[in-house]
Amino acid sequence: MAEGLRLEHVSITLPDRRQIRLNDAIRPGEVLSLMGPSGSGKSTILSALIGALPQEIPFRGRIILNSRDITMLPTEARRIGILFQDDLLFPHLSVGGNLAFGLTSNIEGRATRQAEVNRALNDIGLTGFYDRDPATLSGGQRQRVALARVLLSKPQALLLDEPFSRLDTILRQQMRDLVFSRTRNLPVLLVTHDPEDAQAAGGRIVRLG
Numbered sequence: 479m480a481e482g483l484r485l486e487h488v489s490i491t492l493p494d495r496r497q498i499r500l501n502d503a504i505r506p507g508e509v510l511s512l513m514g515p516s517g518s519g520k521s522t523i524l525s526a527l528i529g530a531l532p533q534e535i536p537f538r539g540r541i542i543l544n545s546r547d548i549t550m551l552p553t554e555a556r557r558i559g560i561l562f563q564d565d566l567l568f569p570h571l572s573v574g575g576n577l578a579f580g581l582t583s584n585i586e587g588r589a590t591r592q593a594e595v596n597r598a599l600n601d602i603g604l605t606g607f608y609d610r611d612p613a614t615l616s617g618g619q620r621q622r623v624a625l626a627r628v629l630l631s632k633p634q635a636l637l638l639d640e641p642f643s644r645l646d647t648i649l650r651q652q653m654r655d656l657v658f659s660r661t662r663n664l665p666v667l668l669v670t671h672d673p674e675d676a677q678a679a680g681g682r683i684v685r686l687g
């Protein structure tokens with residue numbers, strides 16, 4: 479398989495000497511759910527994938543994204559997006575300003591950037607939110623903005639780190655639908671404690687620990 483995210487013979491040794499081993503591939507449009515008890519190494523795997531593993535945690539194996547070996551690349555060159563439980567927005571910028579922030583280097587011209595951000599906001603049901611102060615957003619709206627931000631960065635793979643766990647039941651369902659419908663062309667790795675998240679994702683489940 480050339481397209482997608484491959485973890486080839488990945489082995490990570492945790493500080494207490496436990497080993498995590500993964501040899502798997504996620505196709506574009508597939509969601510692989512990673513489950514396991516607290517401390518089993520789920521966040522450590524995400525750190526390894528984005529290239530942010532602490533020096534003291536040894537990593538072996540290769541990470542291949544769309545045929546490109548990204549194992550040794552710095553975080554910003556990997557083209558992997560990540561959505562967290564609690565995404566932080568710059569408080570001194572508007573919602574639109576936050577979203578435009580990451581675009582400055584690759585899209586020329588203020589009007590073009592603004593149009594691109596407005597398209598992204600429309601796409602996630604936040605039409606007219608460009609000038610809003612992030613402090614006035616609800617938890618669900620913040621998660622939508624975080625989703626728009628990660629999609630605007632045009633990742634080739636997406637990691638989801640418990641992105642639904644702070645939301646109430648109804649919002650959670652809506653956010654799952656939104657995330658999975660907007661990421662159909664990407665390989666997605668979902669870290670979750672919630673079996674319902676994994677069920678909604680509809681893909682395979684890998685258990686750690």
Ligand SMILES: Nc1ncnc2c1ncn2[C@@H]1O[C@H](COP(=O)(O)OP(=O)(O)OP(=O)(O)O)[C@@H](O)[C@H]1O
Pocket residue numbers: 492493494514515516517518519520521522523532
């Ligand atoms: N930088 C570090 N220094 C020391 N220990 C670490 C470091 N990073 C992770 N660990 C340890 O590695 C183990 C795995 O942690 P990790 O955060 O990956 O687990 P997790 O499955 O994501 O847990 P949770 O579900 O609680 O988020 C834990 O025992 C943790 O204490």
